[in-house]
Amino acid sequence: MTETAIELTGVTKRFGSFTAIDDLSLRVQRGEIFGLLGPNGSGKTTTINMISGLSRPTSGGVRVLGIDLLAEPRKIRRSLGTVPQENALYEELTAEANLRFHADLFDVPRKGLEQRISSLLQLAQLEERRKSRVSTFSGGMKRRLALVRALLHDPELLYFDEPALGVDVQSRRALWDRILELKERGTTVLITTNYLEEANVLCDRLAIIDRGRLVALDSPSNLRRSFGDTVLEMRTRPSPTEDVVARIRALPGVVSATASHESLKVTVEGGTDVTGKVVTAVVQSTSLEEIQSREPGLDEVFLSLTGKELRE
Amino acid sequence: MSLRHNLRVVRAVAAADIRLTLREPLFAIVGVVIPINFLLLFLLFAISGGQAPIAVVLSDQGPLAERFVQAMSNSQSFIIHTTSPADAEREIRAGAIVAVVTVPQDFDAALAAGRRVDVPVEINNLNVDFTNDIRRAVPLSITSFYADAFPDQVVVHAVESDVQAHDTGYLPYLAVSIVVAGLMLAALLQGSVNAARDYELGTVKELALAPVSRIAIGLGKMLGSAALTAASALLVLGVVILLIGVRPLHPLEVIGFALLMIAAFLALGVLAGTLVRRRQQAIPLAIASVLPLFFLSGPFGPANWLGPVPGAIAAVSPLTYAIAAFQHAFHGYQTATQDLTVDTIVLSGFTLVTVALTAFVFGRRGVAH
Numbered sequence: 001m002t003e004t005a006i007e008l009t010g011v012t013k014r015f016g017s018f019t020a021i022d023d024l025s026l027r028v029q030r031g032e033i034f035g036l037l038g039p040n041g042s043g044k045t046t047t048i049n050m051i052s053g054l055s056r057p058t059s060g061g062v063r064v065l066g067i068d069l070l071a072e073p074r075k076i077r078r079s080l081g082t083v084p085q086e087n088a089l090y091e092e093l094t095a096e097a098n099l100r101f102h103a104d105l106f107d108v109p110r111k112g113l114e115q116r117i118s119s120l121l122q123l124a125q126l127e128e129r130r131k132s133r134v135s136t137f138s139g140g141m142k143r144r145l146a147l148v149r150a151l152l153h154d155p156e157l158l159y160f161d162e163p164a165l166g167v168d169v170q171s172r173r174a175l176w177d178r179i180l181e182l183k184e185r186g187t188t189v190l191i192t193t194n195y196l197e198e199a200n201v202l203c204d205r206l207a208i209i210d211r212g213r214l215v216a217l218d219s220p221s222n223l224r225r226s227f228g229d230t231v232l233e234m235r236t237r238p239s240p241t242e243d244v245v246a247r248i249r250a251l252p253g254v255v256s257a258t259a260s261h262e263s264l265k266v267t268v269e270g271g272t273d274v275t276g277k278v279v280t281a282v283v284q285s286t287s288l289e290e291i292q293s294r295e296p297g298l299d300e301v302f303l304s305l306t307g308k309e310l311r312e
Numbered sequence: 313m314s315l316r317h318n319l320r321v322v323r324a325v326a327a328a329d330i331r332l333t334l335r336e337p338l339f340a341i342v343g344v345v346i347p348i349n350f351l352l353l354f355l356l357f358a359i360s361g362g363q364a365p366i367a368v369v370l371s372d373q374g375p376l377a378e379r380f381v382q383a384m385s386n387s388q389s390f391i392i393h394t395t396s397p398a399d400a401e402r403e404i405r406a407g408a409i410v411a412v413v414t415v416p417q418d419f420d421a422a423l424a425a426g427r428r429v430d431v432p433v434e435i436n437n438l439n440v441d442f443t444n445d446i447r448r449a450v451p452l453s454i455t456s457f458y459a460d461a462f463p464d465q466v467v468v469h470a471v472e473s474d475v476q477a478h479d480t481g482y483l484p485y486l487a488v489s490i491v492v493a494g495l496m497l498a499a500l501l502q503g504s505v506n507a508a509r510d511y512e513l514g515t516v517k518e519l520a521l522a523p524v525s526r527i528a529i530g531l532g533k534m535l536g537s538a539a540l541t542a543a544s545a546l547l548v549l550g551v552v553i554l555l556i557g558v559r560p561l562h563p564l565e566v567i568g569f570a571l572l573m574i575a576a577f578l579a580l581g582v583l584a585g586t587l588v589r590r591r592q593q594a595i596p597l598a599i600a601s602v603l604p605l606f607f608l609s610g611p612f613g614p615a616n617w618l619g620p621v622p623g624a625i626a627a628v629s630p631l632t633y634a635i636a637a638f639q640h641a642f643h644g645y646q647t648a649t650q651d652l653t654v655d656t657i658v659l660s661g662f663t664l665v666t667v668a669l670t671a672f673v674f675g676r677r678g679v680a681h
Contacts, residue, residue, distance in 0.1 A: 052521060054520060054521070074523045074524075075523070077521055077522060077523040078523035080521070082517070082521050084514070084517050086514045087514075088514050088515050088516075088517040088518045089515070089518075090328065090332060090513070090515055090518075091513070092331075092332055092335040092336070093328065093331060093332070093335075097328075097331070100324075101324055101328050101518075102518065102522075104320050104321060104323070104324030105321060105324065105518070105519070105522035105523075105524055106522060106523065107317045107320065107523075
């Protein structure tokens with residue numbers, strides 16, 4: 001059995017003259033939770049469509065669980081559980097009817113099916129609502145039911161599109177717990193998300209793609225570290241001048257420095273020595289009224305890699 | 313994928329579609345009612361268009377005048393009532409009748425004397441179709457009257473021999489064609505609505521991501537749609553057989569061809585729904601497809617009587633073969649140059665090709681996450 005769950009090799013996908021994915025290569029290991037991040041229109045959906053066999057690459061290779069996508073797309077689908085963003089549940093059918101329909105599509109053996117449905121519904125705290133129409137469910141319940149459905153045929157690879165989308169804090173936490181349990185059981189999980197806290201909590205590794213290209217691939221902690229190990233946020237009066245900001249930026253160990261109205265944000269690496277030099281440079285030119293030190297967030301990494309302009 | 317799994321998928325997709333259709337009563341009602349509406353509207357059109365309402369002013373009460381009016385009545389071209397000159401004039405001015413035929417006061421006497429008789433015919437010529445009906449039917453009535461009243465004077469007679477064993481009325485002929493169009497409409501509506509629903513609700517992803525044959529999904533959709541189509545078909549056939557009294561000569565043929573044409577048009581409906589992906593577009597598309605095809609597929613007579621261009625279109629329309637087959641099943645005669653075997657092959661082939669095309673389109677177009 002291959003240790004690689006997903007392998008994209010030089011994948012390019014074009015729609016007419018538009019290149020949605022440009023020479024993308026990445027590997028997802030079996031048993032890891034892998035996050036795919038990117039702004040709107042970055043190519044996440046196109047990548048996922050190719051991995052699930054709904055779309056074919058223009059060039060390059062896609063292997064999922066060791067199976068060539070072009071040769072055996074149906075075999076890949078059998079091993080893939082999917083929770084799409086909009087759930088794709090039949091809202092006018094009951095929770096149980098949705099699950100039985102899925103069982104028929106995936107040829108889940110009838111023997112033991114009842115027990116499997118019950119145990120999965122219990123795990124998702126939906127057992128009491130199994131006979132209720134899905135249209136009466138809250139957003140979080142629908143998300144949990146969609147996850148139950150995706151797990152019904154015991155997939156080796158689970159794809160979860162935006163797990164936290166439209167759910168309350170309790171449901172989000174419950175979903176995260178289920179995903180982490182899956183990892184413990186050896187299931188490979190691929191998630192796409194725009195919610196960076198989610199990526200931070202769940203993912204072993206993250207790929208950030210932008211304009212169809214891979215711009216970063218590492219664990220959340222390594223990605224944060226690549227942005228510096230400490231962020232200093234200072235309130236000053238008056239605002240630091242451009243000269244001061246340039247002088248700070250030139251200090252050894254300073255990764256970035258940006259000033260806005262009466263505030264200064266500096267990212268550093270190299271510990272307290274660098275921090276001390278930055279603070280000294282600030283107090284020599286202006287009055288330092290407040291200082292906070294913290295680890296960099298993934299959102300800062302994300303924005304530094306993909307830019308701040310709005311995408312549609 | 314095993315045959316057992318394929319059958320399981322067909323059954324599951326069909327059962328889900330039936331349940332979903334029943335839980336959306338508006339679409340179910342629309343799907344069942346529109347074909348029956350179609351049938352009734354066309355029949356009303358046929359009934360009302362066949363005979364022109366006219367008034368006869370009978371100024372001569374003699375036996376020959378009476379026989380002349382009887383000849384007009386026997387022509388089956390008019391709905392006749394006799395009235396006074398003043399009432400007749402008022403009616404034609406009000407648009408209540410198409411024409412006023414006045415039998416003059418000296419009708420009998422003039423004929424007895426061998427004199428020329430002018431029969432005034434006042435026509436409301438606002439519609440050339442009705443106007444020409446009157447222009448044709450009045451002279452024909454005069455000829456019939458002469459042949460009946462003065463057989464010695466009419467020496468030319470048509471000697472008729474019939475190709476078919478029995479006459480078939482305009483209405484029974486047309487009713488059978490309308491039944492076929494009604495079945496086509498019912499199947500197109502149900503098939504397209506069922507297929508489009510999955511795209512509209514986003515549930516198509518559940519189907520597209522399943523490790524199943526696209527043909528099995530298409531067949532499941534057809535089977536699911538067939539339940540309500542069958543209800544609609546029974547209603548349409550019930551109206552024609554029980555209310556209009558058009559009894560099929562070959563009932564088993566009716567059942568067989570009804571099933572075959574429902575399959576053919578369900579397949580077309582599922583394909584249309586897969587392409588348009590919205591139920592609100594699927595419904596008008598189904599109606600808009602049936603109407604022109606109906607008129608181009610020989611509903612009023614054999615398709616090859618339509619002329620070269622419409623005839624060529626009719627030759628590639630599956631409805632042509634369905635109508636020809638149904639006319640045979642109901643009336644026992646062949647209305648087309650092709651025989652029943654060709655009708656069967658064309659309809660079966662059309663079904664298979666459309667199912668394959670649906671599977672291809674479903675597979676190629678896919679769905680986005």
